[in-house]
Amino acid sequence: MRLPTFDDVKDAADRLAGHAHRTPVLTQTRLDDDVGAEIHLKCENFQRIGAFKFRGAWNAMCRLDDEARGRGVVTHSSGNHGQAVALSGQLLGIKTTVVMPQNAPVRKRAATERYGATVVDYDPAVAKRENISAELAREHGYSLIPPFDHPHVIAGQGTAALELLADSGALDMLLVPCGGGGLLGGNAISTRHLQPDCRIIGVEPALADDATRSFRTGTLQRVDNPQTIADGTRTESLGQITFPLIQKLVDDFCTVTEEAIVEAVRYLFHELKIVVEPSGALGVAALLSQAVPAAGRIGVIVSGGNIDGETIAAILNT
Numbered sequence: 001m002r003l004p005t006f007d008d009v010k011d012a013a014d015r016l017a018g019h020a021h022r023t024p025v026l027t028q029t030r031l032d033d034d035v036g037a038e039i040h041l042k043c044e045n046f047q048r049i050g051a052f053k054f055r056g057a058w059n060a061m062c063r064l065d066d067e068a069r070g071r072g073v074v075t076h077s078s079g080n081h082g083q084a085v086a087l088s089g090q091l092l093g094i095k096t097t098v099v100m101p102q103n104a105p106v107r108k109r110a111a112t113e114r115y116g117a118t119v120v121d122y123d124p125a126v127a128k129r130e131n132i133s134a135e136l137a138r139e140h141g142y143s144l145i146p147p148f149d150h151p152h153v154i155a156g157q158g159t160a161a162l163e164l165l166a167d168s169g170a171l172d173m174l175l176v177p178c179g180g181g182g183l184l185g186g187n188a189i190s191t192r193h194l195q196p197d198c199r200i201i202g203v204e205p206a207l208a209d210d211a212t213r214s215f216r217t218g219t220l221q222r223v224d225n226p227q228t229i230a231d232g233t234r235t236e237s238l239g240q241i242t243f244p245l246i247q248k249l250v251d252d253f254c255t256v257t258e259e260a261i262v263e264a265v266r267y268l269f270h271e272l273k274i275v276v277e278p279s280g281a282l283g284v285a286a287l288l289s290q291a292v293p294a295a296g297r298i299g300v301i302v303s304g305g306n307i308d309g310e311t312i313a314a315i316l317n318t
Contacts, residue, residue: 004185025041029272040167045302051083051306057145058084061094064094073145075144076146082117083306089115090116096115097118099120101129105307107306161299173200174198175286177230178253201292202252202253203253203256203286205282206255207228212253215252224236228261229278263285264281265312277304277307283301
């Protein structure tokens with residue numbers, strides 16, 4: 001199986017030009033003083049659909065030929081990838097179907113439907129989303145656009161670090177949230193090519209630490225329906241592409257507690273004045289909780305900002 005390369009990321013950047021936002025890099029904040037380092041936050045919460053996922057979905061879907069576009073696409077997602085596929089489909093004139101868990105955040109589901117997708121519910125306690133979407137693809141002839149384990153999706157996600165490194169200059173470390181590994185793998189490609197000496201660290205919730213265990217044991221590990229507040233990381237495991245890519249390019253992993261994730265969301269809201277969902281706050285959680293040592297110039301991918309009003313209200317009121 002061919003792993004995506006830096007040339008694939010550059011090609012994705014060309015396809016995304018004029019369609020994805022070049023998101024801002026937030027610097028010179030109170031976070032620098034609080035952790036003792038120079039922090040560069042790549043704010044993908046300001047990306048289209050409010051998360052980095054638009055990059056990969058657009059890159060994969062705009063490559064489909066006319067016949068595949070006519071049949072439509074299907075995916076499975078807790079929300080952000082579903083929204084990205086739905087919006088890409090709306091812009092490209094492609095019918096979209098999204099398999100989504102019953103406990104997905106309300107706003108993520110509503111946005112997915114607003115962009116025109118048909119949402120298929122499932123109970124994650126009794127069914128696997130991959131099986132449902134695969135069956136729908138077989139039944140209807142849909143093209144499957146998976147949320148992370150797809151070379152064009154991974155290459156699209158890698159354009160975030162491509163932009164960050166161009167804006168920030170040399171970094172000593174890059175912190176990237178990890179669920180299925182598409183964001184981490186793609187941005188590791190860009191970073192390893194452009195700044196080989198930059199340490200690349202994946203960040204996971206302690207309740208969903210399958211990638212950390214996989215990385216450290218060299219064997220693919222799984223976690224069943226993890227109950228972390230970081231819903232974007234509730235994947236069962238890394239993929240057949242993302243696992244070897246991460247093994248090859250990533251330096252290390254760390255995990256953060258649920259309390260640290262909540263505190264990071266709260267901190268970003270009160271101190272930096274930005275709304276970030278729990279999955280998007282993992283890198284900042286790692287810094288604030290000292291799960292990774294902070295020194296020098298550190299890049300952090302803030303992966304998204306789609307959070308329900310009830311959830312952020314509960315976080316801010318605790």
